Amino acid sequence: MTLTRRTFAIGLLPGFACAQEGRFHKSPVFAAGDHGYQTFRIPALLLTGGGVLLAFAEGRRGGRGDSGAIDLVLKRSTDSGATWSDLQVVWRDGSNTCGNPCPVVDRRTGRILLPMTWNPGEDHGRELHRGTGTGTRRVFLAYSDDEGESWSSAREITGQAKRSDWWWYATGPGVAIQIRNGEHAGRIVVPANHTSETDGYAAHAILSDDGGESWRMSSVIAPACNESQVVELSDGRLMMNSRNQSFTNEERTGYRAIAFSSDGGETWTPPRPDAHLGDPQVQASLIRYAWPGDGGPGRLLFSNPAPAISRERGRRIRMTVRSSLDDGRTWPTERLIHEGPAAYSSLAQLHDGSVGLLYEAGNEGPYEAIQLARFSIAWLDGGAG
DSSP states (O other): OOOOOEEEOOOOOSSSSOOOSSSEEEEEEEETTGGGOSEEEEEEEEEOTTSOEEEEEEEESSOSSSSSSEEEEEEEESSTTSSOOOOEEEEOOTTSEEEOOOOEEOTTTOOEEEEEEEEOTTOOHHHHHHTOSSSOOEEEEEEESSTTSSOOOOEEOHHHHOOTTEEEEEEOSSOOEEOOSSTTTTOEEEEEEEEETTTEEEEEEEEESSTTSSOEEOOOBOSSEEEEEEEEOTTSOEEEEEEEOOSSSTTOOSEEEEEEESSTTSSOOOOEEEEEEEOOSOOOEEEEEEOSBTTBOOEEEEEEEOOSSGGGTTOOEEEEEEEESSTTSOOOEEEEEEEEEEEEEEEEEOTTSOEEEEEEEOSSSTTSEEEEEEEOHHHHTTOOO
16 A cells, blocks of 8 residues: 655744644743753653653753753653643752653553663763763663652662763663563663764663663664664564764764664664654654554654755754654654754653653754643644644
């Protein structure tokens, strides 16, 4: 069957407090300057087993950059994002950098696992990527057993998650998954990325079969792979979808890089470009919305900035959500969420079946606020908003 691409759009909505009536709404969750933070970045959106919506971000105290005094912060919503709790600091370590949230719910226990990373605040990203910082990126894990109201202290898992010759390291950012079907059901798979002299920019996964007590690393996905998200396919394989990046850009294709695993994330195929998904060198979100069944196909959702014309290639603009009914082989439907500057994003299915998209956006630049868009699948498929 030949699938025809259908594209729908809404206009740029002025300001951050507005919402479109009907089946599409958007509102701010974190705004630059609030709570003493110069900027909020790196969104992650998670629905707990009890129906609480968690919005994670990095609260950057000293500026917009990736280094310096950065806290991992959280807001909770018990009404699908209509209202939010006060800001909660999940992890702060003085002037150091705490971030890269990549949460997941363990369905067996209800525990929320929160992999994240740390580095000395004086080290800049360019130094950490090249292995020339005063320190290095380290990997930590916290958890919550009460729907995100309180969190354990951060436990270091660097020795299980990172090889000694890796320089940079990042979990996600976005969300991790728990395998649902097959012999590896229950396994936690955390998408991650690193740099090293051997691999350049590369992706990998860390895996846990005991609810996060112990971890191990997968094979490396290289070359030219960076920030990644992973999804379980209907045939039992996993698909990793990565930002396409390299030190020299000689290996850049301009498209998302995808790789596949047939053993629950232990080993991965070499990456290849996905010609359906452009990549302006930025993080993206990928989730499973529905499994095949009840007479209908399964559905994957994907979001990232999607410049519309060739002269805009590489710009972080036009936040777009796409839908696939064939496990990501094609993406026939797309809908524009935000016309202007936009960057990182995180998708989640909400308890009423609607979709939430937590994303960085603004009018003058992409980091003015982190917003939540809520919409129905009918709206995404072209229904009236």
